[in-house]
Amino acid sequence: MDGVGTKLKIAGALAKHDTIGIDLVNHCVNDILTCGAEPLFFLDYIAMGKLVTEQVEAIAKGLAQACREVGCALIGGETAEMPGLYAGEDYDLVGFIVGVVEKEKLIMGKTIGVGDTIIGLPSSGLHTNGYSLVRKVFGEAKPVLDAYYPELGRTLGEALLEPHRCYYHQLKPLLPLIKGMAHITGGGLIDNVPRVLPQGVAAQFHRRAWTVPPIFQLIQQRGNVAHDEMYHVFNMGIGMVVICSPDNADQFTKAIPGAKVIGEVVEQADKARVVIK
Numbered sequence: 001m002d003g004v005g006t007k008l009k010i011a012g013a014l015a016k017h018d019t020i021g022i023d024l025v026n027h028c029v030n031d032i033l034t035c036g037a038e039p040l041f042f043l044d045y046i047a048m049g050k051l052v053t054e055q056v057e058a059i060a061k062g063l064a065q066a067c068r069e070v071g072c073a074l075i076g077g078e079t080a081e082m083p084g085l086y087a088g089e090d091y092d093l094v095g096f097i098v099g100v101v102e103k104e105k106l107i108m109g110k111t112i113g114v115g116d117t118i119i120g121l122p123s124s125g126l127h128t129n130g131y132s133l134v135r136k137v138f139g140e141a142k143p144v145l146d147a148y149y150p151e152l153g154r155t156l157g158e159a160l161l162e163p164h165r166c167y168y169h170q171l172k173p174l175l176p177l178i179k180g181m182a183h184i185t186g187g188g189l190i191d192n193v194p195r196v197l198p199q200g201v202a203a204q205f206h207r208r209a210w211t212v213p214p215i216f217q218l219i220q221q222r223g224n225v226a227h228d229e230m231y232h233v234f235n236m237g238i239g240m241v242v243i244c245s246p247d248n249a250d251q252f253t254k255a256i257p258g259a260k261v262i263g264e265v266v267e268q269a270d271k272a273r274v275v276i277k
Contacts, residue, residue, distance in 0.1 A: 006131040021062025026166035028097040034181040036107040037099030044077035049086035109180030109196035118263035125162040125240030137223035184235040192275035205263040
């Protein structure tokens with residue numbers, strides 16, 4: 001069960017609600033994919049100060065589209081109107097997903113060992129995390145979001161609303177080769193990757209192994225955000241981390257566009273479970 005955070009404020013400022021449901025479903029699908037599960041069904045919860053039919057329809061359209069794309073049934077949910085809690089056109093959106101995986105095929109990270117390869121799958125942007133910091137840096141006024149940036153090739157708002165990428169179809173055929181997976185959401189590489197690592201090992205990343213997308217560089221420059229904080233808040237261009245045997249690494253980089261070897265599993269030297277060089 002998860003939400004899309006304050007990305008909702010950007011969607012509201014631009015009056016564009018047809019992709020926020022895609023964000024929510026894809027986020028949830030990726031979360032359960034990390035243990036090897038395939039999605040079965042999805043429910044949503046929408047709460048708002050005043051029910052605006054067109055707005056709810058746009059949200060539901062995105063939810064339905066994303067569910068169809070992964071063969072997941074959208075079986076219902078709840079729409080609540082609470083003017084005493086939500087002001088103006090503010091709303092919240094939460095999703096609940098159930099998936100299934102055979103017990104013997106669970107991906108738990110138990111077989112990860114020193115020397116295993118770490119592969120990074122590219123994100124489509126911020127996905128659904130870091131928007132509170134983004135709003136602190138840029139604000140959420142429509143003129144600011146409508147500003148065009150040559151390095152982005154589009155407006156700031158368009159870049160920030162880019163839907164969360166789903167990795168289900170890319171990774172499903174390769175699940176038997178995967179020892180562990182981490183969906184890089186809030187907390188970035190630093191907080192998410194240790195969840196899948198056994199005791200005694202750490203993940204070592206090489207920051208030059210991939211190119212950080214311009215949107216993150218723009219945020220860091222405009223907000224004068226510390227390097228370490230960027231890697232702790234954002235995915236920095238890596239939406240999913242896959243850990244596999246070095247013998248299988250080529251299959252991932254050949255099968256998935258943009259996938260790169262970005263590190264390896266090493267012996268844990270101190271308290272740090274993630275090292276970014």
